Amino acid sequence: MQLEPPDEDLPAIQVSLSEFVSAAERMFAPDQLENFLRFVLAGRLQSHNKLARIFLNARQGALAPPTSEFQVYRDIDSVIGITWDLPFQLPMAIFPLASFRDTLTEDNHLKCPLSCPKCLHQDVIGVSLHRIPNMALGKVDRRHITRIFFPGLYCKGQNPAIPPETMTLIYEKCLRPAVVSLNPVDRSRWPITYSNAMDLARDQKGQFHFGTVDFPSNLLNQLGPKLREMFQMQDGLQDVFFVHELRGTKGASHHDPCDAGARRAALDTVFHFFDMSLVRPEDWVVDIGLEIQHEGHILQWLTKGHLQYQIVSHADWDNLVFKRYFPAKGALTAKALQQFPSASYYRQWKALMDGNDKDEAEIIQNHRLMPWFEKLYWVPHPASDRMWSTKKGGKEWIMLPPGEPRNCPRLAVNPRFIGQDAAVVLVAGTS
Incomplete structure (x- = not known):
């Protein structure tokens, strides 16, 4: 029997002492001798036609210490949600020129059901949000960002970056007209063309500085529908939606996970600038973190970390x-x-x-x-x-x-x- 080197990169499975012994006893048969030796001597297990590496953990399955000996706190790390309007109770700082670094380019593990006419089939597919062309729209809080997503521009296997000519169309035919029509007093703060906006945002060294223009909160309930109306008239920009992300809220919402009132208060704190009557809970994902403390001890985990x-x-x-x-x-x-x-x-x-x-x-x-x-x-x-x-x-x-x-x-x-x-x-x- 030939074995690969002991440190090859394989999927890891942790087992307790009792699990290891039970599995070895089941394999201790004439027709499974090779599997038995591979398991007990080399720590390898053939499972579903794939080889896995076995880690024996004597603490696996051990009883947790009494709850009186440690403290558990809950925290809201981040929040991500999808809407078809702008559900805010505070003014929104809007980018005339979208900040490039705020475009979603990394996988946030959320997918959007999408029926794409440019795909080879018409089935509804789940597309990772970062694969759909998008741009930053604005911010309401220091750790918040709202982006516009353009499912009509999605094409499987292609770079999701929005080309300059499309950015020009977005600004000149949709974004600026929508903002100016609702709040004409700020007309002078919005450059007439996308090219003008690029020139104003670039300093003498060619570096971009992405400024914002505040949009009043009492008009935000009209801005979302107005933007969607404008985008709906442009080929490829139809069916836009907004994705809101609150990042780095960890530490601002510590609470007792067993206290329903504290859980509600923490959620209200994080969502304080949203108009909750416009938020559908099923369209939102809340990332919850647990902090476990045991005075005078360093806690160790039973799962493999990197x-x-x-x-x-x-x-x-x-x-x-x-x-x-x-x-x-x-x-x-x-x-x-x-x-x-x-x-x-x-x-x-x-x-x-x-x-x-x-x-x-x-x-x-x-x-x-x-x-x-x-x-x-x-x-x-x-x-x-x-x-x-x-x-x-x-x-x-x-x-x-x-x-x-x-x-x-x-x-x-x-x-x-x-x-x-x-x-x-x-x-x-x-x-």
Whole structure:
């Protein structure tokens, strides 16, 4: 019997001791000898004509500790919903020139039923939202974005980017006329042509700055239908719909999952700027996170997890990583920064810096806090817009466990410990 190398990339199955013994006993028969040896000696299981790798976890199936020994909190991480109008109670900041970076280009795991005349068949198919041509329309809250989706432009296998000539049509025949007809007082704030809007948004170095124009809340109930009416008259732009996404709300809606009143209050907090009479719950997805705490303990999970890490340079650890977590007094906060501003330690740190003069603040940062920070083995690698980034990394990122790059948490590893008494490994029992 020939076996592949022990570390080949296979689907993983975790089993408890009792499950392992039971399965081995069932295989202990003359006609299954090869399967038995493969299972008990090599940790391989042939299942549905596919080979899987077996991980024996003595804690699998173990009873959870009494609920009195740990605390569970629930949080609303993000919200995504589809509407055919603009259901807001606050003014909306609309992009005359759609921000390119706010176009949905990554899979958010939601699909839209779509009947596409350009496809080879007329059946209704489920299309991932990021495959449907779309553009940013505007924002109502700092962490909110509303996009317009154009199912009529979808063509299977083709790049979903909207070509410039279509963007010109969208702006000049639909977006600007709809806004100006409802709110003519802002006519001068909307460039006459798409080309003019491009020129105004570009600085002398050719960089784009995507400004917005506020649209009054009392007219928003008319803007959605007006836009759909305008788009319906243009070939390929029919049947548009709006997708609203609230991102990075984690930490703003902690609540007890067993308290119905607290759950309702948390949902109301997240949806505070929506007109709920215009929202159909079946068209929305709410991403719920659970936070489990046990005082004095580090919780380990019974499922296999992945992470990617990068051993940063000494200069980057001190000047990029440290100063992102603990910025100097008066340092400017990036507009797109998420998670940091809502973290309790970050707010306390900013208050500490603001409460001291520049010299004392520098002493606190560089002489009192820096020596402690240098003792950390790793921290979440801070991106330019958030604390926890899970984007798929390039060649500079190392996967744990080893394997193909994937979307998973990024860690920055302190270079001071590499080559001394530390190695970058997964702690036994966590996978």
